[in-house]
Amino acid sequence: MQDAVGKFVLLVPAFAGSALIILILTFLWYEATPIFLAPQGGPSIVIQPIWDPNRDLYGIALFILGSFICTFLAIAMAVPLGIGAAVFLSEFCPPRIRTSLRMIVEMMAAIPSIVYGLWAYIVMVPWIKNSFAPAVQSNPLTAWMPWFQGSTNGLSVLAGGTILAIMLLPTVVAVSDDALRSVPSSYREASLALGATKTETAVKIVVSAAIPGIGAAIVLSLGRAVGETMAVLMVTGNSLQIPFTLLDPAYVMTSIITNQLGYAFVFPLWRSALFAVAFVLLMMSVSFTVIAKWFVKWGMKTRGLV
């Protein structure tokens, strides 16, 4: 009897949670339908590069590309650094330092993205323009590299990717650290008892056993990276062009929505196209989550942990 009450009371929030997601998805789909059905639009907008609402051109490929490049850069920087930091925290760090480092990491995760964006805009963008770009372009070791060509005002995919990496870092560190620490110490002892060093044990046993958890952390931060708006909007330059080098500006999916929603009501299709961008964004986050789940399951199975 008491159970029935409890079940019912808890059913409501559980149901409301999933219902909301479905409603949002339906709403996005409903708003995006016109552009997908219109002769000027259609599903092919996701591969068309030209965005010019005044000429009825609604290609969103540029934004998808911009988001992909920034996300890829961010992951490429944040993941090796974050996993390294997590291995240090969980396997080598003295307990007292560990507590304070973990606290700093958690505080980093709580900083609002506008603060990161402001810092990047004031500090990093000028640094890329005045120091980084001249340095790599005058150094014969790096000057030939195609990804360092072109003039820049600092607003670039490099700035966007770097600030995203900084923002992802705390999540990657915290989740990987948790995954590493949940590896039973009996594995570590078995490895040490065979004559392994602490480093060999950390790399060959602990990280390997934690791969499913670490992989999930990466895929989830992928989702966060494509969805992040504020900081990226402030430092990527928001320019309708294909970024050929790291120093070129770009336009990402979240930025186009934020920048143009206010006056997109002028043409109904314009508005609808922005919702199409949002819909693609949501589908990407959903698929990252599904991939994460699938990856964890696969990892656990090949390790015999389920």
Next chain:
Amino acid sequence: MMTARTHQIEVYDLSTWFGPKAVLKNITCHFSDNAVTAIMGPSGCGKSTFLRTINRLNDMIGNFRMKGKILLEGEDIYGPQANVYELRRKIGMVFQRPNPFPMSIRDNVKYGPRLHGVKDDNELDPIVEKSLKRAALWDEVKDGLDEPAPNLSGGQQQRLCIARALSVDPPVLLMDEPVSSLDPISAQKIENLIVELKKDYTIIMVTHNVQQAFRVSDQAAFLYLGELIEFDKTRRIAEAPADERTEAFITGRIG
């Protein structure tokens, strides 16, 4: 400095502490080669600490201190020249709960030799087969060497852990209550295996099961509150314990 070697493992005047707490007190004993020595005693008497001092696994614990000497083949394992990694290769260990790595059976056995420089599969595969045969597991797993090890039954996992310990050819094998978490049939198999293995290895086994110690061991040590109360041939201790505390333990009055 080499001293005249009488036994593979000799312990002189060993005392250990965790922080201020004394765990082992002035223990001196020689473990016979190619024999099973059982270390018996009630919970908390320091059996496991003793075992883990022999392969220096306690080094990992921050507030661990020790005094005295443990000689492996005549060399002080806590001495300044001692190489702890080489030491642990020579002293294999099997734990209370089976703890195979979360990888395939084959990779579990390959792990140790790979650490110590065997890279070539042509050398590793025979080691895998030999070790699994020695641990009496080969016939059960030879067709599924690439299956994840945690999918094996508890008893098979423990034999895999024995195979993993044997893979680096250690002259000495430490076993910390190796069957206490297993069902009786698996436990019986592993007891038989231990008797078989002593022909080639010096085995030191911790147990709180007196009957098991009597069945399996040649020598027995009785530890009580950190002191070595008695150390002698198992048969002698079983028939006529010299100390009344030993008698109290083996008759079940303390334990």
